[in-house]
Amino acid sequence: MSNEILCSENDKLIFLIPTSQHSPKEVTSILKKHPEIKFVSLVGVDLGGNDTDEKIPVALFLKNIEDFLNYGVQTDGSSVILPEIASLNDARVDIIPDSSVNWFVDYNFDNIDEITGLPVGTLRIPSFLIHNGTSRVDSRSILMKAVEHFKAQLLSLIKEYPYALESIGIFSADEIEDIVLTSATELEFWVKTPEEKADIEKLSTSQGLKEQYWKRTVGPVRTALEKSLILLDKYGLGVEMGHKEVGGVQAKLTGSGNYNHIMEQLEIDWKYSTSLQAADNELLARNVIKDTFTSYGLEVTFMAKPIEGVAGSGEHTHVGVAAKLKDGSIKNLFSPADMTKDYMSPIGWGALMGLLKNYEVVNPFVSSTNDSLNRLKPGFEAPVCIVASIGHTVDTPSRNRTILTGLVRDMSNPLATRFEVRSPNPTCNTYLVLAAIYQTMLDGISAVLKAGKNAKELEINFSKGLGEEKFYLETARAYRSEDDVFEHYTEEERNALFGKPPATVWENLVNFQRYPEKKTVLLQGNVFSEKIIHSYKVAILTQWATELTQRLIPDNMDFVRSCKKLHGSENVSDLDVVNWEKVNQLRNYLMKDSLSQKSLFTQIREAIEAADYDTASKLQLEMNQAMGTLKNLYAIYRRNLIELS
Incomplete structure (x- = not known):
């Protein structure tokens, strides 16, 4: 790749600033020549793969450019995915720019600058996340x-x-x-x-x-x-x-x-x-x-x-x-x-x-x-x-x-x-x-x-x-x-x-x-490190448990409820009755609690609440198989009906 700044064909927009031009003097010169670039964003990537995006006005960035490039900005680390590293009572995380890679200009083509007539740009600078001034805890650092x-x-x-x-x-x-x-x-x-x-x-x-x-x-x-x-x-x-x-x-x-x-x-x-x-x-x-x-x-x-x-x-x-x-x-x-x-x-x-x-x-x-x-x-x-x-x-x-x-x-x-x-x-x-x-x-x-x-x-x-x-x-x-x-x-x-x-x-x-x-x-x-692996595990485990109980089960419940009895008393065969009974039994097994028996959905929720992840995992597989069977049985049931009540 060329070390020259990449521009549009009419040389009005720049799209990246290469590693060779990251000195305060060169960056200042570039940003002053391109007033359509209104913001700077330091982009750190947490353990969940999420990238930060904060809008720092260019005027403020240029006023303190050496401090920004050397010391970055501070953020609340409890807001990014660094569990049991950046906690509520120990949340200081610094976002420090990385000068070893290209910096990109992100343009908002829906927001046209009134003075230049060009889309507003944000200089996105890939960065590191530093916890308590010493430990690099971000994905890029790893x-x-x-x-x-x-x-x-x-x-x-x-x-x-x-x-x-x-x-x-x-x-x-x-x-x-x-x-x-x-x-x-x-x-x-x-x-x-x-x-x-x-x-x-x-x-x-x-x-x-x-x-x-x-x-x-x-x-x-x-x-x-x-x-x-x-x-x-x-x-x-x-x-x-x-x-x-x-x-x-x-x-x-x-x-x-x-x-x-x-x-x-x-x-x-x-x-x-x-x-x-x-x-x-x-x-x-x-x-x-x-x-x-x-x-x-x-x-x-x-x-x-x-x-x-x-x-x-x-x-x-x-x-x-x-x-x-x-x-x-x-x-x-x-x-x-x-x-x-x-x-x-x-x-x-x-x-x-x-x-x-x-x-x-x-x-x-x-x-x-x-x-x-x-x-x-x-x-x-x-x-x-x-x-x-x-x-x-x-x-x-x-x-x-x-x-x-x-x-x-x-x-x-x-x-x-x-x-x-x-x-x-x-x-x-x-x-x-x-x-x-x-x-x-x-x-x-x-x-x-x-x-x-x-x-x-x-x-x-x-x-x-x-x-x-x-x-x-x-x-x-x-x-x-x-x-x-x-x-x-x-x-x-x-x-x-x-x-x-x-x-x-x-x-x-x-x-x-x-x-x-x-x-x-x-x-x-x-x-x-052991700390990084543990933090990653906690993040992914929390994500899995939350998605399982608050997204997958509710979505499955919606489908179970949508499987309704469609045949009436006329033009119905014994096969329709049998097919519906199979569907209905599986619906109840998945979702319906009774005084003597808990549904599969309830068992999964309770296993997650008890932190019994082995059981929750096995029950998830059982749920996936049962949902697949239900979808197939309901399709077979509908296929044989001439009239839908």
Whole structure:
């Protein structure tokens, strides 16, 4: 990316201030030349992935610019998600600017400045959250520490075990100027006409027929998509593609020439960047996309599974590691010296093994909501197993869409070698996901290099079968599959080979206790701390319990109430009576209390109130299954009725 300020074509608007121009003098000069920028906002990201946005008038910011850039602003930390860190009686949190990444200008195109005739802008400065003046407690800080720790440890390892560099084509660690960690995300999302109700049957049919995937966009969806791509490019993201995804139905053209009944799934991809910048870019992209589509009267959701029964939205996350050499060249540390001989270098193999072996403590950051777990179900190209694909042969790249992690490689371009982690979704806290991935990858790399394993040995190890005892990896697991894991294995076989996946948020969080040795991997280098992990657990547990009792159960109650008796005394068959009885029995089981028996909904509420989360988790699964059965039974009941009373 150029170090020059990115401007619009007419040079009236600037969209970012790069890292090279963050001195007080340069920032002052830029803001004075652009009076349409009225506000400054310091953007910290809490453990829940929420970004702060406070409007500081530019005049006040410039008056005290050195203090703002050095000391930031104070906020009430109890208002952000930092439970048991920033409490009501210990709530001081400072928001301190980060000068190591790009700063973006966020324009409100609905608010035109009367003097300049330009949209009002806010300079958004990515920042850190500091508790009590000493502890960095925000998501951005955790990722920054993970990157610094990874780079320092890897450099130390390759100096101690130089054979790892020889396998890549680097003759000495002295040639290395820097270790570069790169990342990129692919953002999928749904857009629709406000208040449009999903027709599951039509959506499912369209998905099965692949009527929408990569098809031409039309109307306001096309305009909003194109404008989003143009804006993201102005922000320096380097847009690579925008297209329709598999979900959606054809919009309808009205007699007035407008489109309605819009319900489509889209994807936007942009160029990779350094890890912290990539996460910041994604945060920006979500805001730009949502604002742009909203301006065209369209509702955007980044939920992982907004519509039951059809494709959810993923955010496939790509990670790579390279060395910048002193001669200016770049070497991918995952690529072997001979791409026709090996899949990866020992460093690459170690990174993949570390991620999969320790994934149980990465997953709580990936799948932290009921919505995210709803997406991870067989049949929708979403991964449910801890398993990777590397390709059938060295010269046949992996194209397996059913696995957790895929090795991406291009025989003609060694710089392209990376991992695609397919489990994240658009609501993930990408900062924490990347930090956890890097910590676990480093664990595998360290084990591999200390053992002196070469690429061929590691390929054999990684391709182990169930029950085979091999280096580093767990005996009771397999880790590689080039087959469709949903078609090739039964659920029982998948669970036996790759481990049973968590089905609820609680089952996921419990892995921090179930695998203490894996949690220790996160703590290395003080990247994560016990306090941070505990705070995160409290935040996610509170979110899960609140959503379960105050959103999911009430929504289910509404559906239970909507399942009414529809047949009268005429034109009714004995089958209608039997079908209704099945429906009604299930309604009562789910929702109706009596003196002798409590309903399933009541049992869940009471388990949550008693902090009996194991029971609440099991009952949630029972509720999900019962609700699915109820919906199916009621559909069968309605289908047989000629007349509805």
